[in-house]
Amino acid sequence: xxxxxxxxxxxxxxxxxxxxxxxxxxxxxxxxxxxxxxxxxxxxxxxxxxxxxxxxxxxxxxxxxxxxxxxxxxxxxxxxxxxxxxxxxxxxxxxxxxxxxx
Numbered sequence: 001x002x003x004x005x006x007x008x009x010x011x012x013x014x015x016x017x018x019x020x021x022x023x024x025x026x027x028x029x030x031x032x033x034x035x036x037x038x039x040x041x042x043x044x045x046x047x048x049x050x051x052x053x054x055x056x057x058x059x060x061x062x063x064x065x066x067x068x069x070x071x072x073x074x075x076x077x078x079x080x081x082x083x084x085x086x087x088x089x090x091x092x093x094x095x096x097x098x099x100x101x102x
Contacts, residue, residue, distance in 0.1 A: 001043050004031060008046050024063045025070040032074050036082045038089030 004027060011030070035041060074082075 001031065001041060003043065003045075004028070008044075008048075023066065024058065025067045028067060028070055028074070032078075032082070036078075036085045038086065038093060 009027075009030075011034070031041065
């Protein structure tokens with residue numbers, strides 16, 4: 001994904017994975033678990049303008065630490081769950097069919 005930090009997302013609720021946090025590492029877990037479940041992630045370019053006097057809730061040390069720990073755990077879990085899961089989804093994913101609901 002070219003930009004994972006804009007915060008602008010559209011998720012299919014039926015395929016939304018469980019997230020472990022509501023802070024900055026939530027984006028990382030949503031993207032990774034969605035990819036592992038075979039959800040198509042489509043980037044859409046958006047322009048983001050931040051005011052100069054904005055207030056940030058990012059805590060440089062603790063938020064970076066939490067993101068780093070989560071990233072390390074996800075890398076380890078990818079070996080035993082993520083990659084096999086993606087392979088299974090790829091092998092058994094139904095072909096795209098147009099469905100109409102009345």
